[in-house]
Amino acid sequence: MTVPPVGPPVDLRSDTVTRPDARMRAAMASAEVGDDVLDGDPTMRALEAKVSELLGTEDALWVPSGSMGNLIALCVHLERGDRFLAPDRAHILDLEAGTAAWLAGGMPRALPWTAGPGVPDPSDISRAVAPGGPYFALRDRLLCLENTHGAAGGTVTTASQHRRLVAAAHDSGLLVHLDGARLWNAASALGVAPAVLAEGADTVQVCLSKGLGAPVGSVLAGSAEFVRQARRVRKMLGGGVRQGGVLAAAGLVALERQDRLAVDHEHALLLAAGLADRGWKTAPPQTNIVAVPVHDPAGTVARLGQVGILTLPTDTGVRMITHCDVSRHDIIRTINAFPPPA
Structure with a gap:
């Protein structure tokens, strides 16, 4: 029985x-809003500026989901026929409906967990990148990291590991995108600022609707020029958010809850x-x-x-x-x- x-x-x-709890709902209800597509939404801009500050980037862009944030980054970074590398079983490889190949046009290559669960070794990157090659070869363009690595059990890439991986990627001529959906958890576990774990990455995606408790939303961060391009791609994917300050207000409250x-x-x-x-x-x-x-x-x-x-x-x-x-x-x-x- x-x-x-x-x-x-x-x-x-x-x-x-x-x-969302009562405080978060109250912040959403009282949020100052505008048209994010036409004139900009003040609460949305406040959230984007705050995340940019926390990650140490020039600018940032709110997106409805982490999957869209990752896809936008790949669309900006890759051209058709480019290959990107990512740790085996990364979210961007297995759990985003194949949009990296379908829409961004990138060919994925999984890297082994040589340095621990969810973490490749810098040597894996240098071995994977094929310099030169004939015109019909794949072009290695991007390394996608994930911290924490969900499929590995929420494992953390340390600051020193992250720096070595980024350096190996850049030395091999690759850009670096960090899927930091749970970067807040990694920073908390290691006792460091999120910016330390994003250092050197060309772009970073962080989620507000997981451990921080917002009802929806992620933020994609990088250079001002990258965000300009990302905003256009977001619109192409249907991501004009209009009075998005109602959702951004929840994100601002969520950011206060990292501790x-x-x-x-x-x-x-x-x-x-x-x-x-x-x-x-x-x-x-x-x-x-x-x-x-x-x-x-x-x-x-x-x-x-x-x-x-x-x-x-x-x-x-x-x-x-x-x-x-x-x-x-x-x-x-x-x-x-x-x-x-x-």
């Missing part, structure tokens, strides 16, 4: 499921440790993603759902992501919902 859930569901499927990401990381560590105590082979997470190897991922997810614990299956187990709408009590309830492994 199925045991009914005690209390509302605990949603650990992603940190994208968060809902609380440490709580999500503590909850993830608590969850992993609790499951390990119950016999599950769960490694301590670096940030807010907990991966649990199980023999029957889909069945395990279904059984947890029956008692109000919402998770997602992976190829090898169950994935859970902590966020601002998950309490310590929810973590304890989740641990107790896992039976000892067979």
